[in-house]
Amino acid sequence: MGLFHHRKRRKSLKTILHQLAFFLPALILMIIFLLYPVLNTLLMSFVSEDHQFVFLDNYKKVLSSKDVINQKGFTQGFPMGALPHNFLWILIHLPFTTFLGLVLAVLFKDLKYNFIFKSSIFLGMVTPMVIGGVILRFIYEKEVGIINAILELLGFQAFTWTAYPETALLSLIFGSVWLWTGFSMIIYSSGLGNIPKEYYEAAALDGATPFVIFFRITIPLLKQMTVVVITMTILWELKIFDLVYVATMGGPGGASNVMALQMYFYAFRQFNFQNASVIATLLMLLTLFVTIPLIKSSLGEER
Amino acid sequence: MKRNQITTTIKYFIAILISIIWILPFLGIVMTSIRPLQEVIYGWWNLKPFTPSMVNYINAWNHPTAPLSQGTFNSLLVALPSTLIPILAASLAAYGFARFRLSLLTSLFILVIILMALPQQMIAIPIFQLMKNLNLLNTYTGLILIHSAWGMPWIIFFLRNFFITLPIEIEESAKIDGASDFVVFSRIILPISWPALISSIVLQFMWVWSDFFLALILVYTPGKLLATQRIPLMRGQYHVDWGVLTAASIVSMIAPLFIFAFLQKYYIKGLVGWTTK
Numbered sequence: 001m002g003l004f005h006h007r008k009r010r011k012s013l014k015t016i017l018h019q020l021a022f023f024l025p026a027l028i029l030m031i032i033f034l035l036y037p038v039l040n041t042l043l044m045s046f047v048s049e050d051h052q053f054v055f056l057d058n059y060k061k062v063l064s065s066k067d068v069i070n071q072k073g074f075t076q077g078f079p080m081g082a083l084p085h086n087f088l089w090i091l092i093h094l095p096f097t098t099f100l101g102l103v104l105a106v107l108f109k110d111l112k113y114n115f116i117f118k119s120s121i122f123l124g125m126v127t128p129m130v131i132g133g134v135i136l137r138f139i140y141e142k143e144v145g146i147i148n149a150i151l152e153l154l155g156f157q158a159f160t161w162t163a164y165p166e167t168a169l170l171s172l173i174f175g176s177v178w179l180w181t182g183f184s185m186i187i188y189s190s191g192l193g194n195i196p197k198e199y200y201e202a203a204a205l206d207g208a209t210p211f212v213i214f215f216r217i218t219i220p221l222l223k224q225m226t227v228v229v230i231t232m233t234i235l236w237e238l239k240i241f242d243l244v245y246v247a248t249m250g251g252p253g254g255a256s257n258v259m260a261l262q263m264y265f266y267a268f269r270q271f272n273f274q275n276a277s278v279i280a281t282l283l284m285l286l287t288l289f290v291t292i293p294l295i296k297s298s299l300g301e302e303r
Numbered sequence: 304m305k306r307n308q309i310t311t312t313i314k315y316f317i318a319i320l321i322s323i324i325w326i327l328p329f330l331g332i333v334m335t336s337i338r339p340l341q342e343v344i345y346g347w348w349n350l351k352p353f354t355p356s357m358v359n360y361i362n363a364w365n366h367p368t369a370p371l372s373q374g375t376f377n378s379l380l381v382a383l384p385s386t387l388i389p390i391l392a393a394s395l396a397a398y399g400f401a402r403f404r405l406s407l408l409t410s411l412f413i414l415v416i417i418l419m420a421l422p423q424q425m426i427a428i429p430i431f432q433l434m435k436n437l438n439l440l441n442t443y444t445g446l447i448l449i450h451s452a453w454g455m456p457w458i459i460f461f462l463r464n465f466f467i468t469l470p471i472e473i474e475e476s477a478k479i480d481g482a483s484d485f486v487v488f489s490r491i492i493l494p495i496s497w498p499a500l501i502s503s504i505v506l507q508f509m510w511v512w513s514d515f516f517l518a519l520i521l522v523y524t525p526g527k528l529l530a531t532q533r534i535p536l537m538r539g540q541y542h543v544d545w546g547v548l549t550a551a552s553i554v555s556m557i558a559p560l561f562i563f564a565f566l567q568k569y570y571i572k573g574l575v576g577w578t579t580k
Binding site: 015016018019020022023025026027029030032033034035036037038040041044104107108111114116117119120121122123124126127128129130131134135137138139141143144146149178183186187190235238239241242245246259260263264267268273276277279280281283284287288290291294295298299 | 311314315317318319321322325326327328329331332335343344345346347348389391392393395396398399403405409411412413414415416417418419420421422423424425426427428429430431433448449451452453455456459460464483484485488509512513515516519520531534535543545548549552555556559560563567571574575
């Protein structure tokens with residue numbers, strides 16, 4: 001294999017042009033519809049309405065807006081603002097889905113007909129998020145919702161969870177755990193399949209308990225899977241839009257508002273493109289920060 | 304041995320219980336969609352009386368303001384080209400990233416990964432303005448172009464990771480026989496890559512079908528709305544018409560469900576593709 005690499009002659013101009021042509025269709029589409037818009041949005045976030053360069057003024061305005069960060073909310077309850085809401089989403093949703101997915105993957109691993117169990121958990125991933133939003137409204141509804149029926153059986157009062165500021169955001173977050181757990185379960189399931197059986201047999205021979213095996217063998221060997229699950233899950237939590245749009249429209253009174261939705265309100269309801277660009281740019285910075293490990297690992301393996 | 308059997312039984316019990324809990328909301332919308340509203344208004348789990356009918360489905364399909372029949376047709380009209388165009392363009396580029404030794408390729412690839420993480424909000428305003436200037440606002444051409452570009456980075460990433468794993472020897476010997484890069488790509492690489500191509504087709508189709516945000520900002524005439532856009536419109540005026548809403552939800556899920564049922568292997572390979580080298 002190495003032989004051919006050494007024998008390779010210097011490329012002719014024709015070969016280089018020929019090879020560049022492979023990238024052309026993809027590059028043209030990406031430059032016009034992705035790269036140019038990104039740079040344009042970035043620029044828009046730094047200029048005023050009359051195209052004066054104002055640097056961070058728009059950022060100050062947006063970050064001091066109650067819609068984005070509402071300091072009163074931290075002591076007096078929801079709404080706390082779109083940005084803290086996204087962070088809260090990560091704080092609750094990430095550990096729940098990641099850990100639950102791992103536990104389910106381990107639980108289902110050696111069971112017969114486990115594709116039935118896996119499919120029922122995975123159904124939420126196949127569901128378009130618009131429909132996910134409809135279903136969440138449905139299960140939290142006062143009369144038709146099953147959650148309230150169970151609570152009433154236990155002696156609690158029924159109410160529409162998504163309609164009150166105290167519960168709207170949290171009920172969406174926990175609802176989204178139900179929708180997304182299939183992702184980490186499926187990734188971990190495929191990771192578990194790659195762990196050699198001998199590891200477990202050896203550990204069992206040494207008298208390790210299932211608990212020890214789980215934490216000392218399974219979790220460390222799934223490290224690469226965990227990086228992917230955590231990265232993709234945080235990206236999903238930061239970008240969440242359809243679900244909230246359909247289930248609550250960010251309400252009541254902004255109590256379940258999130259960044260992506262706030263950007264939509266700024267841009268397409270108030271036509272305030274500067275503020276909208278600031279939100280979009282902040283979101284992009286957060287997603288980039290999260291993606292760094294993925295970039296590093298996909299470049300690392302090249303060398 | 305006895306103890307093992309007990310553990311296994313407990314495992315099955317928990318697995319079945321969790322699966323039932325997970326399925327319950329879906330069961331709820333199915334039960335609501337096949338019954339008249341007055342029967343389910345105090346809970347779909349009350350089975351007395353139980354009169355199944357297709358009325359809600361017919362009403363959703365022929366909805367007066369947002370007929371789902373038209374929405375489903377429109378969604379297909381957008382999703383099919385939005386799946387094929389990026390896969391053609393991305394597979395070419397992905398092959399280049401996997402095999403060619405050109406300067407700048409590494410930086411270009413980093414750009415691709417960065418674009419992969421982008422939130423759609425970051426391109427929303429400029430593409431809205433661009434489409435307006437190109438007279439493509441409220442057209443499927445515009446939406447298809449955006450979907451094609453939007454899907455490109457991850458398809459390139461996924462296919463490039465697949466192409467790297469292919470043995471290079473066949474390509475090398477074909478080249479020694481005088482085959483050009485394009486001939487090698489189209490005659491040797493594409494035919495043996497169909498599992499990866501199907502995976503990307505399945506995932507891209509699912510994403511375009513489920514998309515809401517891009518359609519929301521680019522397509523707005525009632526007759527042109529896609530299936531996902533029509534669902535929020537079916538809520539009903541004075542009270543939520545759960546029968547029609549759940550029936551519409553189920554109809555819009557048929558395409559993704561079919562794909563998942565029959566092409567599950569490729570769908571999951573596509574998702575797990577993030578983790579492979």
